[in-house]
Amino acid sequence: MNETGKFPLQQLKPSRAHLLAKIKKSSLQTVIYRPFRIPNIQTINSNKQMNYFKTLGLGLMAMAAVSCSHGPQTMAGKGLDPADMDTTIAPGADFDQYANGGWKKRHPLPDEKSRYGAFDVLGDEAEKQVKELFAAISSNNFKQGSIEQKIANFYASGMDTTAIEARNLAPLQPYLSQIDELKSKADLQQLLAAWQSYGLNPLFGIYADADQKNSAMKVAYLYQSGLGMPNRDYYLNKDDHSLDIQQKYRAYIAGLLQILGQEPESAQQDAETIYAMEKEIAEFSMSMLDQRDPYKVYNKMNLDQLIATAPEYNWKAYFDGVKLSNPGDFIVCQPDFMKAMAQMVEAKPLADWKQYLKYHTISNFSSELPHAVGDLSFEFYGKTLSGSLVQRPRWKRVQEATAGALGEAVGQLYVKEYFPPEAKERMLKLVENLRKALAVRIGNLSWMSDTTKEKAIEKLNAITVKIGYPDKWKDYSSLEITPDSYFQNVVNANNFYFADMLSKVNKPVDKTEWGMTPQTVNAYYNPSANEIVFPAAILQPPFFYMDADDAINYGAIGVVIGHEMSHGFDDQGRQYDKIGNLNDWWQADDAERFNEKTKRLANQFSQFTVLDTVKADGKLTLGENIADLGGLNISYTAMQMALKGDEPQIDGFTPDQRFFLSYAHIWAQNIRDEEKLRLTKVDVHSLGRYRVLGPLRNTPEFYAAFDIKAGDYMYLPEDERVVIW
The missing domain is CATH 3.40.390.10 (Collagenase (Catalytic Domain))
Structure with a gap:
């Protein structure tokens, strides 16, 4: 976050x-x-x-050891x-x-x-x-491939706003084209697997960590995802403050779709559809409180057991897609989520999933795109959710990304x-x-x-x-x-x-x-x-x-x-x-x-x-x-x-x-x-x-x-x- x-x-x-x-x-x-x-x-x-x-x-x-002397002392500065x-x-x-x-x-x-x-x-x-460290690096020439050179290049690329603005949405276009070219739910699932290596996890993700019951070995874990707001409660709460955030979130979705070229009325309609999809995901997501119970999120399975749990999803193709063809035994953190998610993938029209993916893709890459995208993102996530009045200076954001x-x-x-x-x-x-x-x-x-x-x-x-x-x-x-x-x-x-x-x-x-x-x-x-x-x-x-x-x-x-x-x-x-x-x-x-x-x-x-x-x-x-x-x-x-x-x-x-x-x-x-x-x-x-x-x-x-x-x-x-x- x-x-x-x-x-x-x-x-x-x-x-x-x-x-x-x-x-x-x-x-x-x-x-x-x-x-x-x-x-x-x-x-x-x-x-x-x-x-x-x-x-x-x-x-x-x-x-x-005691370091106090017995003369008059003050705490100021100490x-x-x-x-x-x-x-x-x-x-x-x-x-x-x-x-x-x-x-x-x-x-x-x-x-x-x-x-x-x-x-x-x-x-x-x-x-x-x-x-100061970055300034010292940028003022010197370092060997190609050195960590200093990579730090300097990463930072310089993020600070080159002229180049970023000139490219506009061109870096995003290959991803949008892949979405447009989807012909079936099988294509959709294949794309979701391939995109995880880019840092995109629109519905669920994978990570590696120690097996919680065999801490000497690392295994794969599957975990729930799919939401653009911080957690399920943001969708399910009905108090006035939550309703206001929900309305502004839908406006944010529509704003990004307009940046992608949609007319305002069409963007608003699709924003309502995308929000409804996320709300449905929220309804079957595990709560933060339940996730605090280590036993509830430890559900060891093999591929056959996962297929039996969520048969609508092609799990073998998924593991092949992330280049983990032999996952062995792995942990499914939220089995109920995976079951409902698989059913939802099958039930929703492909056209809805395409719009859902387009929104999540531009939103996830908002920091690397022209300022119009980043500014819109800040309006919701910065001002609405957290109350910040202005966005942090770019050098701070890019420096942090580099680090x-x-x-x-x-x-x-x-x-x-x-x-x-x-x-x-x-x-x-x-x-x-x-x-x-x-x-x-x-x-x-x-x-x-x-x-x-x-x-x-x-x-x-x-x-x-x-x-x-x-x-x-x-x-x-x-x-x-x-x-x-x-x-x-x-x-x-x-x-x-x-x-x-x-x-x-x-x-x-x-x-x-x-x-x-x-x-x-x-x-x-x-x-x-x-x-x-x-x-x-x-x-x-x-x-x-x-x-x-x-x-x-x-x-x-x-x-x-x-x-x-x-x-x-x-x-x-x-x-x-x-x-x-x-x-x-x-x-x-x-x-x-x-x-x-x-x-x-x-x-x-x-x-x-x-x-x-x-x-x-x-x-x-x-x-x-x-x-x-x-x-x-x-x-x-x-x-x-x-x-x-x-x-x-x-x-x-x-x-x-x-x-x-x-x-x-x-x-x-x-x-x-x-x-x-x-x-x-x-x-x-x-x-x-x-x-x-x-x-x-x-x-x-x-x-x-x-x-x-x-x-x-x-x-x-x-x-x-x-x-x-």
Whole structure:
């Protein structure tokens, strides 16, 4: 999905769709997908950003030892600034406003953004730094075929708007001609298979990932697609806001059809038909909530079984078409969807499918076509869905696309310039401090049996840690990039990743692979690998400050580490064992007590009012809320293990107070109403404000630090508080 909310996950490059889905569900912040089908995992409001210190590693050691002096000190410039606070509000009345009110006032929403938080400040710095890297590349001559030359050519082709405008829709014409030439449903199915390598998945997609019950092997997965809006709820909801979006979406479809040459009346009629087709697809699509259950999306089949499930579709021809003639056993994420989709393909007239494909093709390539197409796309996905006032500058969009197509190539340059080797080792030591703290907390749990505790500790000890950048970089030698055609470069990148993905099916998992690039400001947990991953770019403010005290650093980067560790034990991650297999290793009574606690936490978050009568979705965001609460508790324990006990106040704040202020600050955020509503429907993360309020209201140490009393908004009666990890 782009910063405007454009592309649902199902329309991304299929080689990464499932991995990105898992990352989205178990990362620190939402992965915001941009309007490119290549695997661009950089992000805005949470993921992607930086002002790097080359001596960063020196400060990481300080987090394991007290670094405070006893003279007068101030937090300003060292992790927290009192000016970021609003001390006219009592901490117990609204801790988000108390901790972040000053920051919000001083950081109004830029017109190009639908949300702007502490992550975004770092993101803006990241864009500037990568821009400097690109500028250095473009001013030098590099060997033909080098990663520098490919980066420069990709970027140059995207910035050559004169050439893009001159070509008009010519790059799209071969695809439109193929649609016009379709004579039968068999032709249609053949085209759908061939187009998946271009990054087009109009009805369903394929990806490769570890077998969830045999994590050592990669298998193929089939997943639902077919929608132009973010998910099924956008079609099925009937409130006034949803009806308005539906009407504007139909107008968007008609607008694109007019750009393709149709008369307004004809375009409007076809837009109604296309929308009705998508609404029908939405009706048999699996909900986001159901997709959070790993067992519901794990349905292993062979070719014969899939044919029996959805006989109207020629599945053998499909696998031949994607050049995977012997798929072996594979996973069908949504069997009911595949059955209904196959029936729909057979039932709908070919003429309707042709118009459906034409619309989806121009919409998917809107970023690589003349500005009239991109501007129309932004009007709907940017303004209507997310509330952005203006489109991001082209250099930012093209730079991000380049960093998506050549992610680890850009990462190599980034690491060389901004990430010192010694930082990796020092970060590993900090992670071990958090691992020890979680082990202590597991050992002290009153609700878990010794048998399950023992297995939980085994899983914790088995977590693999990846810091900074991959040990082995991706080879881009077979990816052809020229300075002449932006459209073709995107298609080439899609083909490259699709072929790379298919080459891994039914082969052992390469455990050195990363799901994020080094320049991404985010972190994630991968349950099938039982690994936590921290790209280089996150090891900087607001998560880590070289000369801040331990309390501030543990409140930020420490919580990030604890958050990702907790994902291994959230409502989804806990269902995977220590080697990453979907496997029930819990005692039944322990699982029942865990579920009772998580239901209470989900109910708490569902009480938050997002806007007017719209409530937060505590069930959809449960995994992230568990990880936020767990990360907070784990990092607090780690801090207490590190402190000596004689630390002074700074700016009048105790270490505990600085810790909780630091935690709150990483979720400081201004956000538009449209984006609040969109994220409530599509995001597994709570809004920033509730990531402050929700966990803190369940943390006894917070009550003591800020003297929270009964009657305060931040106060929950002790018997209503939830402590899981």
